Amino acid sequence: MTFILGLTGGIGSGKSAASQWFETQGIQVIDADIVAREIVEKGQPALTQIKDTFGDWVLLENGQLNRRALRDHIFKVPDARHQLEQITHPAIRSAIIQQLADATSSYVILVSPLLFETNQHQLTDHTLLIDASEELQILRASQRDGQTIDQIEKIIAAQMPRAEKQKIANDIVLNDGHIEHLYAKLEALHQQYLIRSKQ
Numbered sequence: 001m002t003f004i005l006g007l008t009g010g011i012g013s014g015k016s017a018a019s020q021w022f023e024t025q026g027i028q029v030i031d032a033d034i035v036a037r038e039i040v041e042k043g044q045p046a047l048t049q050i051k052d053t054f055g056d057w058v059l060l061e062n063g064q065l066n067r068r069a070l071r072d073h074i075f076k077v078p079d080a081r082h083q084l085e086q087i088t089h090p091a092i093r094s095a096i097i098q099q100l101a102d103a104t105s106s107y108v109i110l111v112s113p114l115l116f117e118t119n120q121h122q123l124t125d126h127t128l129l130i131d132a133s134e135e136l137q138i139l140r141a142s143q144r145d146g147q148t149i150d151q152i153e154k155i156i157a158a159q160m161p162r163a164e165k166q167k168i169a170n171d172i173v174l175n176d177g178h179i180e181h182l183y184a185k186l187e188a189l190h191q192q193y194l195i196r197s198k199q
Contacts, residue, residue: 006120006128017182032120035096050084053084096110100123107196
């Protein structure tokens with residue numbers, strides 16, 4: 001059994017920088033966001049289910065998912081999000097389980113912004129939270145994504161509060177914005193995870 005690490009963090013916390021660092025160490029990273037995109041690609045059963053549930057309008061002319069139309073619909077119809085999640089969450093979960101099982105590195109990482117919110121942490125042996133102050137999250141995300149402060153604050157408000165995540169996570173790295181500090185903390189944890197992966 002491969003040791004599975006769950007990696008999470010709020011928007012602008014630095015979880016992508018962390019997961020990329022682990023990849024440079026030869027550790028395989030399964031990204032829940034990428035899996036979520038893959039399961040609704042053309043020809044995937046989940047996309048067919050979405051079309052059957054919502055109608056042909058969810059597809060673009062080329063047969064791919066019309067994300068914008070679906071997003072707008074979910075925004076207007078509160079029940080639609082629940083319907084969509086009932087299709088996508090099980091599909092995402094089974095694809096993640098499959099990819100984790102196929103991993104060949106000394107340990108494997110599941111990176112997910114909603115690791116705790118969607119109970120994906122149940123698929124892992126240990127969890128690591130990349131944490132940052134809300135001010136820093138807002139600053140980083142606004143510089144990177146070109147989103148407004150208001151939009152970012154809404155995203156933060158929709159995610160599980162920092163204090164809750166801190167209670168659940170096994171390891172917490174406070175990312176103060178200096179990349180070399182982040183890497184040094186990750187290096188120390190990486191060595192621990194390598195030891196655990198051999199047990």
